[in-house]
Every structure is written in structure tokens, then in C-alpha cells.
Amino acid sequence: MANIKSQIKRVKTNAKRTERNRAHKSELRTWIRKFKTAHSSGDAEATQQALRDASRKLDKAVTKGVLHKNQAANKKSAMAKQAAELG
Numbered sequence: 001m002a003n004i005k006s007q008i009k010r011v012k013t014n015a016k017r018t019e020r021n022r023a024h025k026s027e028l029r030t031w032i033r034k035f036k037t038a039h040s041s042g043d044a045e046a047t048q049q050a051l052r053d054a055s056r057k058l059d060k061a062v063t064k065g066v067l068h069k070n071q072a073a074n075k076k077s078a079m080a081k082q083a084a085e086l087g
Contacts, residue, residue, distance in 0.1 A: 024066040031057045035079055044086040051083045 002008055035050040058072040 021066050024061055024064060028054075028057055028061055028067075032075070032079070039082050039086065042086065044083075047083050047086055051079050054079060 002011065031050075031054040035047070035054045038046040038050040041047075055076050058067065058076055061067045062069045062072045
């Protein structure tokens with residue numbers, strides 16, 4: 001552990017941010033998994049709904065600084081492409 005006050009605070013805030021980012025990323029993976037299960041079931045309506053939900057969560061993660069905007073855009077694009085296959 002550091003001896004400098006500012007560094008001690010930095011370590012604490014980094015730990016908080018890491019924990020929060022971990023929670024957000026876990027939630028994102030859950031929503032993406034829900035999309036994949038909806039897509040594999042072949043239900044177009046459920047897939048579209050799951051795509052909408054996952055896209056909202058990805059956008060929220062970008063505004064929170066958990067993901068880079070291009071990474072979220074790539075994920076959304078790939079999911080939209082898969083959803084379009086079902087028609």
C-alpha cells in the first residue's frame with residue numbers, strides 16, 4: 001500500500017470503479033446472452049425485443065464509460081445483422 005495520501009485515495013477509487021465496471025460488464029454479457037438465446041430459438045419478435053434491450057444496455061455502458069463507443073457499435077451491428085437474418 002502506498003504512503004502518499006493522494007495515492008491511497010486513488011487506490012480506493014480505482015477499486016470502486018473496477019467493481020462497478022465489472023458489474024456493468026456482467027449485466028451486458030447477460031443481455032447479449034439473452035439475445036443469442038432468442039436468436040437461436042428462431043422467434044423473430046423475441047429476437048427484436050432482445051436486440052432493443054441489449055442495444056439500450058450497450059448505449060448506457062458507453063455513457064457510463066464502461067465500453068468504448070466503437071466496441072458497443074460493433075456489438076450492436078453484429079447483433080442487428082443476426083436479427084435481420086430471421087426477417
